[in-house]
Amino acid sequence: MRKILLSIGFITSITCLLLACSSDTISEFWDSIIPETNEDPTQSQISTYVFKPAQLSATDERIQQLRVPQGFSVRKFADELGEARILAATSSGHVYVTNREDGEVILLEDTNGDGAADRREVVATLEDAHGLAVFDNKLYIVTIKEIYAADINTNGTLGAPQLIYGGLPDGGQHPNRTLGFGPDGMMYVSVGSTCNACPEPNPLHATMLQANPDGSNMRIYAEGLRNTIGFGWHPETSMFWGMDHGIDKLGDDVSHEELNHIIDGAHYGWPYIFDDGRYNAYPRPEDMTYAEFAAMSTFPSLMYTAHAAPMQMVFYTGNQFPADYNGDAFVAYRGSWNRSTPEGYKVSRIIFENGTPVRFEDFLTGFLVNNNNAHFGRLVGLAVHADGSLLVSDDTNGVIYRIAHNQ
Incomplete structure (x- = not known):
């Protein structure tokens, strides 16, 4: 376990300035200077860290130390699931989870109502299976480049998955597609960027796509989204x-994770603009100034700690939690690697007031241990179970946790 300090500098035409400046002036000069166009030099010095906490097993003792708000409890719902990623649940109590590494969709069920899954069955095998969504009695499964739909049988098993779309772009840095269905009955598919920050040659990258439930009429709904998994x-x-x-390698606290109101036709700034209108030193917008690109960009409604790595997001619609949770959202954070002190490794609650998000609040914490030098869970999936509890997946120890309110 070690911390590695990396320095990345973008320096142009500054030799004469450095020779003429005092040490104090030089210190000030090293703050980012990002002009609107290439007619002036761009310079930025950034210190960025790599720090990955050690991985530990999810022992009973460690799980007992997890923290949730008063009145809630957390325990294992299922384990030994491998790289457990995205979750989906039906009103009948069937829970599906993808194991991306093995390309499996696993069915889980708590048949005796004791809060733990006692039924487990692989119901589909598709290479790189990741995102899941339940709609119109079908389970939709997205891999890197394909979308499948499978009928859900009464017992939760699936009919043979049918390919409905095969034209998603290559994966690159962010191959983990997710999908969902809006109140309008349309299918939405998140396609991440191929890189940390770059002009994408394929316009489908770094977007939210929209299509009919049968996969037809696929189009770009919103763009400039680096990787909106949740x-x-x-x-x-x-x-x-x-x-x-947010973009990596810009420092401990830059750039923030963003909660965006996603609007048809909007652009959210990546890779040139981040946070509330800040300029990214590299790359530079083509054929326009930074100010012009910022003017066409939509800024986030809320920002969260940089590098926490938000994963699946779900609005609470169950009937078990206290009434003030209805209409709030939960977000799982897989956790940072690109900051000197770790962040994430938790679930937060997004509190909405009158339909507007107002703040983040910790909900499930305690996966970081040993003075933040180790962890026993990197969280990915979220789903509201039919009984109103909240399920959370960890893709390192292969555990799904169940958070219940003790009524």
Whole structure:
């Protein structure tokens, strides 16, 4: 376990300035200077860290130390699931989880109502299976380049998955597609960027796509989204919200993770603009100034700690939690690697007031241990179970946790 300090500098035409400046002036000069066009030099010095906490096993003792708000409890729902990623649940109590590494969709069920899954069955095998969504008695499964739909049988098993779309672009840095269905009955598919920050040659990258449920009429709905794995619709307002990953290698606290109101036709700034209008030193917008690009960009409604890595997001629509949770959202964070002190490794609650997000609040914490030098869970999937509990997946120890309110 070690911390590695990396320095990345973008320096142009500054030799004469450095020779003429005092040490104090030089210190000030090293702050980012990002002009509107290439007619002036761009310079930025950035210190960035790599720090990955050690991985530990999810022992009973460690799980007992997990923290949730008063009145809630957390325990294992299922384990030994490998790289457990995205979750989906039906009103009948069937829970599906993808194991991306093995290309499996696994069915889980708590048949005796004791809060733990006692039924487990692989119901589909598709290479790189990742995103899941339940709609119109079908389970939709997205891999890197394909979308499949399978009928859900009464017992939760699936009919043979049918390919409905095969034209998603290559994966690159962010191959983990997710999908969902809006109140309008349309299918939405998140396609991440191929890189940290670059002009994408394929316009489908770094977007939110929209299509009919049969995969037809696929189009770009919103763009400039680096990697919006988690998204959903507010149950009262039907407004579309998503958590986007900020750019790496810009420092401990830059750039923030973003909660965006996703709007048809909007551009969210990546890779040139981040946070509330800040300029990214490299790359530079083509054929326009930074100010012009910022003017056409939509800024986030809320920002969260940089590098926490938001994953699946779900609005609470169950009937077990206290009433003030209805209409709020939960977000799972897989956790940072690109900051000196770790962040994420938790689930947060997004509190909405009158349909508007107002703040983040910790909900499930305690996976970081040993003075933040180790962890026993990197969280990915979220789903509201039919009984109103919240399920959370960890893709390192292969555990799904169940958070219940002790009524």
